[in-house]
Amino acid sequence: AQSVTQLDSHVSVSEGTPVLLRCNYSSSYSPSLFWYVQHPNKGLQLLLKYTSAATLVKGINGFEAEFKKSETSFHLTKPSAHMSDAAEYFCVVSDHGSSNTGKLIFGQGTTLQVKP
Amino acid sequence: DGGITQSPKYLFRKEGQNVTLSCEQNLNHDAMYWYRQDPGQGLRLIYYSQIVNDFQKGDIAEGYSVSREKKESFPLTVTSAQKNPTAFYLCASSESGRAGYGELFFGEGSRLTVL
Numbered sequence: 648a649q650s651v652t653q654l655d656s657h658v659s660v661s662e663g664t665p666v667l668l669r670c671n672y673s674s675s676y677s678p679s680l681f682w683y684v685q686h687p688n689k690g691l692q693l694l695l696k697y698t699s700a701a702t703l704v705k706g707i708n709g710f711e712a713e714f715k716k717s718e719t720s721f722h723l724t725k726p727s728a729h730m731s732d733a734a735e736y737f738c739v740v741s742d743h744g745s746s747n748t749g750k751l752i753f754g755q756g757t758t759l760q761v762k763p
Numbered sequence: 764d765g766g767i768t769q770s771p772k773y774l775f776r777k778e779g780q781n782v783t784l785s786c787e788q789n790l791n792h793d794a795m796y797w798y799r800q801d802p803g804q805g806l807r808l809i810y811y812s813q814i815v816n817d818f819q820k821g822d823i824a825e826g827y828s829v830s831r832e833k834k835e836s837f838p839l840t841v842t843s844a845q846k847n848p849t850a851f852y853l854c855a856s857s858e859s860g861r862a863g864y865g866e867l868f869f870g871e872g873s874r875l876t877v878l
């Protein structure tokens with residue numbers, strides 16, 4: 648069975664400091680992993696995705712994430728936070744499994760607050 | 764501009780009423796999805812459709828119904844049988860039915876409040 652756990656429900660950083668949003672996953676097969684961002688009262692937008700190519704994945708707006716199989720982690724980072732990064736972030740896993748339907752499992756979300 | 768349009772953005776309903784949320788996409792995507800989002804929770808899949816005239820139940824389909832008569836349209840009806848319908852509803856689409864391989868494109872959501 649697949650699952651995803653976002654280790655922090657809320658993260659607060661100062662503008663210009665690094666961002667770390669943590670995500671652990673559980674998957675019986677080779678997973679695909681995604682990070683999506685949601686601004687208030689908006690839909691979700693894909694930040695980046697890992698699909699068994701390079702383990703360090705670069706996304707939009709300066710975000711990146713590293714797939715670590717030994718730690719079953721896919722943490723999202725950014726070197727320097729900007730006020731516009733304040734949003735909710737979702738880690739998502741897709742376990743292709745034997746049925747190959749690629750069902751998506753969403754984490755509970757991490758709210759990122761950026762202080763001036 | 765290509766994208767997904769959801770309407771209405773805000774909707775109020777009295778208990779016992781059915782309401783229909785609209786979702787239209789002009790991305791020429793085969794697959795469409797409805798998710799429900801509650802505060803502090805991730806998204807939960809209500810229904811999905813991989814092709815016109817076909818759809819499958821997701822994890823929380825009870826009290827909801829859908830149709831897929833046209834490729835670009837996937838309306839969701841929240842029926843009176845749904846016990847706790849107040850939520851934020853998100854429609855999404857993907858190029859193929861295998862959402863795990865590709866990107867989901869989301870609409871801006873519809874917020875339903877039951878009075």
